[in-house]
Amino acid sequence: MISLLSGHAVLVFVGIPVLVVAVVALLVFASSIANGPRYRPGLSWWAPPVWINGPAATKPDPANLPELPGAPGIPATAGTGVARTTGGASASW
Amino acid sequence: MPAGDAFTPDQLYDIERAVRQAEEVSGLRFSVYVGGADEETRPFAQELLNELADPDHSVLVYVDPAGRRLEIVTGSQAKRRLSDTSAGLAALTMQTSFATGDLTGGLVTGVQQLGEHAHQAPLLHASEPHQQ
Numbered sequence: 001m002i003s004l005l006s007g008h009a010v011l012v013f014v015g016i017p018v019l020v021v022a023v024v025a026l027l028v029f030a031s032s033i034a035n036g037p038r039y040r041p042g043l044s045w046w047a048p049p050v051w052i053n054g055p056a057a058t059k060p061d062p063a064n065l066p067e068l069p070g071a072p073g074i075p076a077t078a079g080t081g082v083a084r085t086t087g088g089a090s091a092s093w
Numbered sequence: 094m095p096a097g098d099a100f101t102p103d104q105l106y107d108i109e110r111a112v113r114q115a116e117e118v119s120g121l122r123f124s125v126y127v128g129g130a131d132e133e134t135r136p137f138a139q140e141l142l143n144e145l146a147d148p149d150h151s152v153l154v155y156v157d158p159a160g161r162r163l164e165i166v167t168g169s170q171a172k173r174r175l176s177d178t179s180a181g182l183a184a185l186t187m188q189t190s191f192a193t194g195d196l197t198g199g200l201v202t203g204v205q206q207l208g209e210h211a212h213q214a215p216l217l218h219a220s221e222p223h224q225q
Binding site for chain 1: 098099100105108109112122123124125126127128129134135139141142144145146152158159160161162163164165166167168169171172175176177180181183184185187188189191192193194196
């Protein structure tokens with residue numbers, strides 16, 4: 001009788017809380033499990049390069065990249081496919 | 094999401110849609126590159142811009158997640174429509190999102206902002222008196 005009561009008590013006071021904790025944890029981590037690894041600043045980057053709306057789907061071969069414009073004494077000319085004077089902005093985080 | 098991919102298909106779709114919208118609004122070509130650089134990021138981003146079909150009318154957004162660097166490069170004609178100040182504001186927006194780990198949100202918002210700023214064409218002949 002005592003063993004039956006203790007088994008039932010363990011089920012109620014340990015089993016149910018463990019089950020609740022497991023469900024809550026699953027709900028919390030479900031989105032991150034589904035989305036895979038997430039970018040975390042400061043940690044290593046794991047993914048291959050992605051170029052959206054680029055000339056090709058893959059990363060260009062650095063050996064085939066055109067020369068940079070604006071080199072001293074070498075004025076870039078129109079029609080070469082190379083941007084002449086560029087603008088923009090830079091930032092880091 | 095396949096292991097090793099930077100973005101989920103949904104995230105890629107969101108970024109591509111922002112790029113298309115920015116192109117439609119501004120008339121410029123937008124491109125986004127996310128990856129590491131073997132050299133200084135600015136020259137590398139300029140090389141990427143030059144790889145595009147029409148670099149003079151293009152805007153390239155380069156993100157180096159590992160190096161935590163962002164470069165916005167505008168072509169020679171594109172920079173007439175999109176000033177460095179506007180690019181800097183968009184960079185600030187993206188920087189804030191990137192710092193919290195939200196690459197997709199930062200790119201979508203930043204590209205949209207770039208497109209909207211480029212849409213505002215310079216006001217010509219504003220000082221001319223009205224002809225009666």
